[in-house]
Amino acid sequence: MIRFRQIEAFRCLMSCGTTVAAARRMHITQPAISRLIADLEDDLGFRLFNRAKGRLEPTTAAIRFQRAVEENFLGLERLRQAAETIRAEENEGLAIACMPVLSTSLLPQILNEFFKLRPDVPVRIDTVGNAEVTVKLQDLKVDVAISLAFPAIAGIEVEPLLEADVLCALPAGHPLAERDFITPQDLANETVIGWMPNYPLSQNQEQKYFGHAGVYPRYNIRTHTSHTRYAMVANGFGVSIVEPFASDFWETQGVVTRPFLTPAKHEYVIAYPSSGSRSAILQDFRLATLRVVNDPALVPWGRALTQE
Amino acid sequence: MIRFRQIEAFRCLMSCGTTVAAARRMHITQPAISRLIADLEDDLGFRLFNRAKGRLEPTTAAIRFQRAVEENFLGLERLRQAAETIRAEENEGLAIACMPVLSTSLLPQILNEFFKLRPDVPVRIDTVGNAEVTVKLQDLKVDVAISLAFPAIAGIEVEPLLEADVLCALPAGHPLAERDFITPQDLANETVIGWMPNYPLSQNQEQKYFGHAGVYPRYNIRTHTSHTRYAMVANGFGVSIVEPFASDFWETQGVVTRPFLTPAKHEYVIAYPSSGSRSAILQDFRLATLRVVNDPALVPWGRALTQE
């Protein structure tokens, strides 16, 4: 029966050339190599090396066999390294991926609820952009994510959470701030803080908000993070379309928000890696999230899409 | 130190689900699996399975680790199979790849010479088309090949052997058989046995023989094997352009050959896999080949391109 140790010795011998060198590299003695190779030849049923002039010379069979080996093995060393990263990243408790806006607004409320159920569970929060959220989930680097909805992706399970109002953010004192609501036409001559074009996993936002109305405002700054967009408005660079999560906070910084009339939706979801069964901790986190989302006192500007 | 056996057990356990099933598949007992996994967890430094309700449930770390494993290993079983084919194909002696025409003409002469040097070496002849010759060499399935010249290919070493006359093959009794030589223009109104279009490693033969003269004969049958072309001519399906190796043989079958005036060449080579040093047997085969090629009595219709 062919054994792994023989393959290791063979690989090493083929690349080193001599048993002595191979032994040195594998940190064992030369006779060990010698016998492993002899055993391998017995098991394979053909010669791997011609013993010529006291040296080992690979046969053509050895070269062909080596190809098969290299196609099938990359060695334990790589696995050791992979284990290293996994161990380094592993932690007790719950790892949550979350978009920047939510991590300063919705997430604290959820955690508040969560800690009532699990006071002692340590939590890690990975604040990343919308596109990276799915990567974190697929790579199993987080246990759960709260995020803007994204297209279906293999390996990720999604549960709708809530639909949030679409708001127009204006600098305090802006003429439009007098209105009760804003329409796309109102912004036809305004400078708008825009979105990154061709951003993965999200459609063209500008198209989404203004395309249907035939309005094409002027864009000066483009960004995909909601907080940045609020900040640009606060500094008077223009107006923008935002979600409502951070509106309270930015109101104190001189940003006024008004409902924006558009068929576009802001839908948010809770997502899990579909592998691995859900732990009890994770169930509790989900519970906490649903409670927050369904509590009108906590989330007055959204409609929950799911019940406890 | 992480060991291969642990990885095998881990792979099996992940796909089987229980230690009992994994043990059955690996033809060992359940405690052996149990211990291998426990050891692996120790070595890795993190848990791979949660012991819940008397069952093993993979952790997310296990799933991540499994990905690393599957990327790096495909198992010893595949190697065993690869060894199987290598052993089956392996033989003592010399393996030669050769095109069909040569295997009935030039090769017997070479072997005649070769056996004077090595009477006891068993020889295998792999008669394959021009395109397959290079594959056989690259896969180390043969030690040497005699073939029509082909473009340079990595892993193959080529040595020019000889340049053969280009002949026109005619059915006996054909009007053109009266001539001493044939020109492309002579064939303008003839039906010609043609070549496979777009055949790998060889240019368009029809273009090569007739293109420069602006002659476009009619083609009815197309084939890449010289013998087949001779046979079609012998049966009166048309005329063709051939190499001279088999002309003597087909003369007895009613095929007349005449020199064909064209700048095109028929160049033949001897080729070896560039890996692996050349054995003494192979050196003798090369010697025999050169002797044949350089002997005007044996090869009257070609010019040798190399000396002993």
Next chain:
DNA sequence: GATGTTCTATGTGATTTTGTTATAGGCTGA
């Protein structure tokens, strides 16, 4: 609630693998 089934974990001892040291012999170049 007793019972049988199915699963995992551990202790013990036999077997196999893997490794070391010691030793011998071949080739090569100074």
Next chain:
DNA sequence: TCAGCCTATAACAAAATCACATAGAACATC
């Protein structure tokens, strides 16, 4: 001829691997 390479084998030690025996936990069924 001799030192410096190399490979191969024998004898023994250490470690890995395995089977067997056994025990405990979960769960379904009667």
